Amino acid sequence: MKISIIGAGNVGGLTAMRLSQDGLSEILLVDALKNLVQGKAMDMQDAQAIVKCNYNIRGSDDLQEIKGSDIIVMTAGFPRKPGMTREELLNKNAEVLSQICAVIRKVSSQAVVLIVTNPLDLMTYFALKATGFPAQKVFGMGISLDAARFANLISQELNIPVNEIEACVIGSHGEGMLPLPRLTKVKDIALDEFCEKKKADALVKRTAERGHEIVSLLGSGSAYFAPSAAIAQIVKAVAKDEKRIIGVSAYLEGEYGIQGACIGVPCRIGKAGIENIIELELSKEEKELLRAGADKLKAQYVNLKI
Numbered sequence: 180m181k182i183s184i185i186g187a188g189n190v191g192g193l194t195a196m197r198l199s200q201d202g203l204s205e206i207l208l209v210d211a212l213k214n215l216v217q218g219k220a221m222d223m224q225d226a227q228a229i230v231k232c233n234y235n236i237r238g239s240d241d242l243q244e245i246k247g248s249d250i251i252v253m254t255a256g257f258p259r260k261p262g263m264t265r266e267e268l269l270n271k272n273a274e275v276l277s278q279i280c281a282v283i284r285k286v287s288s289q290a291v292v293l294i295v296t297n298p299l300d301l302m303t304y305f306a307l308k309a310t311g312f313p314a315q316k317v318f319g320m321g322i323s324l325d326a327a328r329f330a331n332l333i334s335q336e337l338n339i340p341v342n343e344i345e346a347c348v349i350g351s352h353g354e355g356m357l358p359l360p361r362l363t364k365v366k367d368i369a370l371d372e373f374c375e376k377k378k379a380d381a382l383v384k385r386t387a388e389r390g391h392e393i394v395s396l397l398g399s400g401s402a403y404f405a406p407s408a409a410i411a412q413i414v415k416a417v418a419k420d421e422k423r424i425i426g427v428s429a430y431l432e433g434e435y436g437i438q439g440a441c442i443g444v445p446c447r448i449g450k451a452g453i454e455n456i457i458e459l460e461l462s463k464e465e466k467e468l469l470r471a472g473a474d475k476l477k478a479q480y481v482n483l484k485i
Contacts (some may be wrong), residue, residue: 180204180418183248183287185279186255187216187238189403190295190410194252196223197411199234203418206236207248210255213240242279246286250417252410253306255279256296258400272296273305273483280309288312291417291452294319294428295410297401299352300476301483303428304441308485315453319428321352322443324409326426329358329386336382337374339365348386348426349443349459355472356443358383362459413448420450429453431473436466440473 182203184191187210195208210216220238227233245251256272276296283292292312294303303319310317330346333339345364350357360370360379371379393402416423426445431437434456435444445457461469 180249181207181247182250182252182414182418183207183209183245183290184252184254185209185242185245186253186296187212187219188254188258189400190406191252191254192219192223193403193407194254194410194414195219195236196226197407198414199223199236200230200232201411201415202232202234203415204235206234207244208236208238209240209242209245210238211240216240242282243286245283245290248287248290250414251283251287251290251292252295252414253279253292253302254295254410256302261395261398268297269301269479269482272298272302276302276306277309277485280306284310284312290316291450292317293410293413293417295406297352300428300441300443301479304430304476304480305483305485307430307441308483313452314430314432315451318430318446318453319352319441319443320406320409320413321428322348322350322356322426323412324406325352325356325358325386325389325443327405327409328389329363329382332382332385332389333363333365333370336378337365347445347459349445349465350469350472351442351476352428353390354387355475356387357465357468357472358386359459359465361462361465416448417450417452422447422449422454424448424457427453429456431456434458435461435469437470437473440477442469442473442476 216238296302299319307317325348326346330344334341347359347362363370365373428441447454
């Protein structure tokens with residue numbers, strides 16, 4: 180299996196290392212900066228003897244080398260800076276993705292494409308339309324990262340191991356995300372039953388602000404340790420046909436009462452990409468909030484030049 184990662188920045192580079200150490204087949208790291216991408220690939224090659232793992236990774240500045248890829252991870256694009264919303268990145272990164280999608284469509288028409296570029300839900304929709312691929316083949320990372328952040332904050336607040344927490348987040352990847360305490364389990368008990376509402380609401384708010392908080396602290400660029408872990412989880416689910424339920428930004432065609440928008444919902448992920456969309460039993464208020472988020476995204480589609 181050939182896995183191509185487009186964009187050799189912090190997220191792309193660390194994703195390549197995670198996947199290599201997981202023993203996945205051929206990893207190609209691509210970036211327009213020739214020296215950077217080749218240097219990172221060489222550095223990762225040198226780690227094999229230390230981590231006691233054989234893998235095949237190489238770097239290239241030639242986008243045409245993604246030809247025949249089974250999975251393509253798109254991390255290329257401008258990073259978010261302090262004070263900048265994901266939506267402000269829209270036009271800049273749409274231009275970047277437009278050129279890349281044209282090549283993907285031409286040389287890797289059978290690939291499963293995972294979008295990480297921000298604003299993630301909008302870029303997922305853009306890539307889906309720009310490639311013309313089936314909806315199950317193009318989706319975004321998004322809420323799997325948000326759920327991990329929610330679980331971590333719950334763990335810290337309640338002093339409970341994170342592996343005993345099953346966090347549930349839906350919606351857009353950004354300020355419009357919907358962490359769901361009612362469907363989040365702490366030791367198999369719903370979060371809104373495990374702790375008082377005031378504390379649960381505070382955790383929801385902190386989760387929605389977590390990405391912005393990290394960007395502000397870093398000063399330049401955005402998070403990459405947790406995002407790369409989220410990407411690797413999804414790529415492994417495809418590569419190993421795990422049929423695993425993971426939250427991703429998926430194109431909805433009537434599910435949750437939403438038509439024609441890419442937004443975060445749980446999906447079963449396997450070798451075909453999205454094998455089916457899981458519809459949670461949402462309350463009336465939760466459905467309205469999710470649909471409002473989708474409507475907000477659709478209102479921005481008119482600004483996308485596809």
